Amino acid sequence: MADIVYCEWKKLKRSKIITTGVLGSFIVPFLVVVNQIRISFADASVDLSMGGIYEDSIMFIMLLFGPLVMAVVAVWLVSREYTEKTLKTIFAIPIGRGRFLAGKFIMFFLLVLLFMLLSWVNIIAVSVICNLFLEVTQITFVSAVYILIRMLKGGLLLSATLTPFIWLALRTKGTFAPFVVIAALSLLNVVLSGSPIAGFYPWTASYLLLTGRIAGMGSSVFTGTMIILSVCLIGIVLSIWEFQKKDIG
Amino acid sequence: MNQYVIETENLTKKYDGPAVVDGLNLHVPAGKIYALLGRNGAGKTTTMKMLLNLVRPTGGRITLFGEASAAFDKKNYYRIGSLIETPSFYENLTAWENLEILARLRGRHRRDEIEHALTAFNLDREKKKRFRDYSLGMKQRLGLAAAIMHEPELLILDEPMNGLDPVGIHEVRSYLLQLCREKGTTIFLSTHILSEIEQLAEVIGVMDQGRLLEETGLQELYRHNRRYVEFEVSDVRRASLVFERLFGISDYAVTGNGTLRLYEQLQRRAEINRGLLTEGITVSGVSVGAGKLEDYFTKLVGGEGIG
Numbered sequence: 039m040a041d042i043v044y045c046e047w048k049k050l051k052r053s054k055i056i057t058t059g060v061l062g063s064f065i066v067p068f069l070v071v072v073n074q075i076r077i078s079f080a081d082a083s084v085d086l087s088m089g090g091i092y093e094d095s096i097m098f099i100m101l102l103f104g105p106l107v108m109a110v111v112a113v114w115l116v117s118r119e120y121t122e123k124t125l126k127t128i129f130a131i132p133i134g135r136g137r138f139l140a141g142k143f144i145m146f147f148l149l150v151l152l153f154m155l156l157s158w159v160n161i162i163a164v165s166v167i168c169n170l171f172l173e174v175t176q177i178t179f180v181s182a183v184y185i186l187i188r189m190l191k192g193g194l195l196l197s198a199t200l201t202p203f204i205w206l207a208l209r210t211k212g213t214f215a216p217f218v219v220i221a222a223l224s225l226l227n228v229v230l231s232g233s234p235i236a237g238f239y240p241w242t243a244s245y246l247l248l249t250g251r252i253a254g255m256g257s258s259v260f261t262g263t264m265i266i267l268s269v270c271l272i273g274i275v276l277s278i279w280e281f282q283k284k285d286i287g
Numbered sequence: 288m289n290q291y292v293i294e295t296e297n298l299t300k301k302y303d304g305p306a307v308v309d310g311l312n313l314h315v316p317a318g319k320i321y322a323l324l325g326r327n328g329a330g331k332t333t334t335m336k337m338l339l340n341l342v343r344p345t346g347g348r349i350t351l352f353g354e355a356s357a358a359f360d361k362k363n364y365y366r367i368g369s370l371i372e373t374p375s376f377y378e379n380l381t382a383w384e385n386l387e388i389l390a391r392l393r394g395r396h397r398r399d400e401i402e403h404a405l406t407a408f409n410l411d412r413e414k415k416k417r418f419r420d421y422s423l424g425m426k427q428r429l430g431l432a433a434a435i436m437h438e439p440e441l442l443i444l445d446e447p448m449n450g451l452d453p454v455g456i457h458e459v460r461s462y463l464l465q466l467c468r469e470k471g472t473t474i475f476l477s478t479h480i481l482s483e484i485e486q487l488a489e490v491i492g493v494m495d496q497g498r499l500l501e502e503t504g505l506q507e508l509y510r511h512n513r514r515y516v517e518f519e520v521s522d523v524r525r526a527s528l529v530f531e532r533l534f535g536i537s538d539y540a541v542t543g544n545g546t547l548r549l550y551e552q553l554q555r556r557a558e559i560n561r562g563l564l565t566e567g568i569t570v571s572g573v574s575v576g577a578g579k580l581e582d583y584f585t586k587l588v589g590g591e592g593i594g
Contacts, residue, residue, distance in 0.1 A: 045392055052379040052417075127433070128342055128392065285336070
């Protein structure tokens with residue numbers, strides 16, 4: 039399995055989509071800090087804090103930017119094997135379809151964590167840089183570790199809710215249909231984030247679960263966890279089922 | 288050891304319409320080069336994909352290395368090297384990186400094997416070039432390098448000469464012949480280049496519309512491809528009698544209205560011509576020729592030739 043994961047990692051070398059994803063991880067913390075500065079200038083009673091930058095960043099990452107970017111990455115990980123027609127080369131070796139899929143899921147999971155880790159680095163970085171010119175509170179080691187743990191937990195939840203996109207990419211063998219679904223899902227996230235069903239909608243439930251607000255939205259930690267776990271398992275099971283029955287090439 | 292490395296029995300693949308491969312019975316002998324011939328859409332690639340377990344048969348049986356495919360140990364597939372359709376690798380990676388991935392996935396990552404494979408197909412100086420920047424011929428050579436990298440006992444090659452220039456074709460042909468001769472590698476290839484068959488294959492299978500029309504050795508093929516003298520005469524029946532009675536010729540054929548082909552005693556054609564004239568048979572033309580493989584296959588598949 040280590041070789042499969044290594045090969046999946048190697049396949050990403052010089053990939054533009056990964057470079058774009060890495061650069062994308064800068065966007066949310068940067069925009070959030072710009073917005074925070076604007077607010078603090080408009081209202082002198084509002085403090086500029088690393089906690090505040092994190093709170094806003096995690097909201098945008100979990101509800102909008104993260105699902106959007108990482109679902110695209112999930113789809114690309116699979117669809118490139120179809121567009122570059124590499125499956126017939128790989129499976130003729132042969133490697134088992136289950137092992138191949140496991141490699142994809144593990145790599146996707148690692149990429150989501152990497153994305154969250156980079157976002158964390160950027161939150162810390164923009165806070166520290168901002169502190170050079172303006173006063174930013176809560177810049178402490180403990181805060182940084184706390185935010186890191188929350189970000190990684192967010193990564194786990196995010197990757198769990200995005201496994202159905204692996205299935206969708208296997209099913210459609212392309213990118214157009216999955217991208218339409220990704221766009222629709224992101225829109226729904228925005229629309230439903232404040233609604234009473236937000237705790238039951240997997241992609242908003244993950245944010246509410248992470249921030250400890252799920253109980254306040256009429257759901258519970260258990261229900262939210264079960265919903266997210268179900269989505270994750272459905273994505274994995276459907277992917278295995280879809281892939282096992284398909285001829286290659 | 289089993290006489291055949293690949294054996295299929297009533298191998299069939301159906302999608303929604305008619306069968307793409309229909310009751311195929313292949314026999315690929317060990318240590319030989321077997322060429323599968325057929326027009327586009329004959330079912331050659333699907334057959335190869337079924338042998339490699341990329342496509343699941345809807346019927347029939349596959350036996351590889353003497354073992355039934357259903358019970359076939361996956362590790363035995365490591366004994367096979369393959370190139371199916373156009374070579375496909377990761378566009379963003381170099382030739383070396385692509386081969387390294389395949390070697391690692393095979394669980395046999397040896398740098399010397401990668402180096403040797405690239406050198407064998409003259410890619411050692413291009414190993415740091417990305418696959419997307421390769422020409423069609425270079426891509427084909429990389430596909431072949433990937434197929435032979437782990438020194439397989441059986442090579443399954445789908446149109447291995449595609450995209451190669453004449454020098455490249457000669458090099459690949461020599462390499463495959465050498466592999467077969469020196470290492471006893473069995474090579475099962477598909478091709479539509481008829482001249483390649485004569486220079487490479489020892490056994491030939493002809494496929495059309497999913498069915499195997501003929502499976503024959505090279506000697507048999509030569510029989511179809513031998514030289515002849517063609518006589519255009521006024522009376523075919525009397526000319527036949529002259530051949531048989533005056534010259535003792537039995538190996539001839541009436542090939543058309545007023546034409547006969549003589550397959551023996553070709554050097555006596557002037558004498559035979561005089562004999563025909565003496566018997567009062569008008570000879571309007573005498574020509575020397577060789578049966579074309581293409582004619583043979585066209586006749587076999589009953590169409591416009593191998594596409």
